[in-house]
Amino acid sequence: MKDLHCHLPFGISDGPPEISESLEMLRIAADNGVSYINAVAHYAPDSRSPVEHAVDSLREAAARYNITLHAGFEYTFMDLLESQEPFLTIGDSSSSILVDFNTDTIPSFAPMRFYEIMSKGTRIILVHPEILFTRHAIPMLTRLADMRVAFMLNAASFLPEALPPVRNMAHRLLRSGIAKLVASDAHAAAGPRRYVLQEARKAVSIQYGEENARILFEVNPDRVLQNLSPYDLNLPEEPFWKRWFSC
Numbered sequence: 001m002k003d004l005h006c007h008l009p010f011g012i013s014d015g016p017p018e019i020s021e022s023l024e025m026l027r028i029a030a031d032n033g034v035s036y037i038n039a040v041a042h043y044a045p046d047s048r049s050p051v052e053h054a055v056d057s058l059r060e061a062a063a064r065y066n067i068t069l070h071a072g073f074e075y076t077f078m079d080l081l082e083s084q085e086p087f088l089t090i091g092d093s094s095s096s097i098l099v100d101f102n103t104d105t106i107p108s109f110a111p112m113r114f115y116e117i118m119s120k121g122t123r124i125i126l127v128h129p130e131i132l133f134t135r136h137a138i139p140m141l142t143r144l145a146d147m148r149v150a151f152m153l154n155a156a157s158f159l160p161e162a163l164p165p166v167r168n169m170a171h172r173l174l175r176s177g178i179a180k181l182v183a184s185d186a187h188a189a190a191g192p193r194r195y196v197l198q199e200a201r202k203a204v205s206i207q208y209g210e211e212n213a214r215i216l217f218e219v220n221p222d223r224v225l226q227n228l229s230p231y232d233l234n235l236p237e238e239p240f241w242k243r244w245f246s247c
């Protein structure tokens with residue numbers, strides 16, 4: 001599996017404080033069957049070289065696990081209001097960037113700002129919408145998906161211990177065809193923000209079948225890394241009344 005969102009770099013923003021924990025996260029990632037990590041920090045001005053330095057110091061250990069590392073950023077929507085080009089993307093062959101709205105409301109001008117950025121060749125992946133938004137945001141999220149903004153869910157949102165509204169929203173976004181990607185968003189070697197990619201893959205496989213799990217966890221991350229659009233999952237369409245009225 002390719003993990004396109006993992007806070008692996010140590011000593012930066014809210015990632016692991018020490019290199020020892022990053023190394024333990026790498027070991028766990030290998031156990032999860034991960035072969036590529038987009039190792040991100042939250043974007044901050046002048047933080048590109050500390051992120052790249054931290055990632056460089058982990059490359060040798062990663063190679064021993066056959067994991068390729070890429071240094072990336074997770075931007076907020078506010079970061080995008082000013083030009084941040086050149087963006088740090090999710091991979092050398094990809095023009096996709098990770099964007100966190102960081103709020104539960106989507107500004108009405110967001111589609112226009114995304115359009116401006118996308119028209120210059122950058123693709124947008126919105127991260128963990130299931131944590132930020134309720135079903136009331138579905139019309140706006142659908143509008144963004146129609147613009148070919150991609151949506152990436154957190155692996156932990158599929159676990160039994162996820163908060164029910166978050167878990168329900170993750171399933172709703174999958175069944176509605178809005179979200180087609182999952183990543184770890186791991187921040188630590190243990191605790192609630194640990195690495196659970198393989199656990200989530202099993203949960204999705206049980207509920208939606210192995211082929212859909214493969215598309216979600218393997219095929220689509222590969223495709224966006226190659227700058228291709230993610231495939232649709234093969235899921236029965238949710239009745240409209242359930243999409244709008246169930247909790």
Ligand SMILES: [Fe+2]
Nearest residue numbers: 005007074185
């Ligand atoms: Fe993140």
